[in-house]
Amino acid sequence: MNTTQTVTLLVLAVLMFWAVGAYNRIVEMRNAIASAYAQVDAQLRRRHELLPQLVSALRPRFDADHGIFDSVLAASEQAHVAAAAAARARPGAARAVASLALAEQALARMLGRMHVLLQQQLHAEIDPALAGVIAELAAVDQQLLFARQLFNAAALSYNHAVQQFPTSMLAPLFRFRPAGQLCP
Secondary structure, eight states: OOHHHHHHHHHHHHHHHHHHHHHHHHHHHHHHHHHHHHHHHHHHHHHHHHHHHHHHHHGGGOSSOHHHHHHHHHHHHIIIIIIIHHHHHOTTOHHHHHHHHHHHHHHHHHHHHHHHHHHHHOOSOOOHHHHHHHHHHHHHHHHHHHHHHHHHHHHHHHHHHHHSTTHHHHTGGGTOOOOOOOOO
């Protein structure tokens, strides 16, 4: 074997080791996105369990305003069943995460309307069970905010890694696409 062949084999070996390392790094980062989404999903599930409890506790107090409660439950169902399930299946897929973000925005609008209604009409003392559900929902919202930040950080790191040269040349070969981010 002559010097040219040796150098060529050495360069090919270095490129192969680099490609394997880059591939493993991107897969690890994609797995970090899935792990971060698991934390988001746990909070979404908990909120989805708590909202019907809150609505059922509030309905008797508001005779004429049942439409807002139905809207909150419908938005929660859309966010949990359709959007969160799609994101759960592929947490790095930009479309699935964008769908979840839109469903979450719709739910946030409905929750905001319900909050305004509560502020306007709920002057009586709140029973301890209702206060407990409200406090637990507030805690879930704080944990969800933190989990979203972790998810967005993981997605941002992954997106930067996929777009960096020379990894950007390898990314299309293995179908590494940019990940979506959730609204804070």
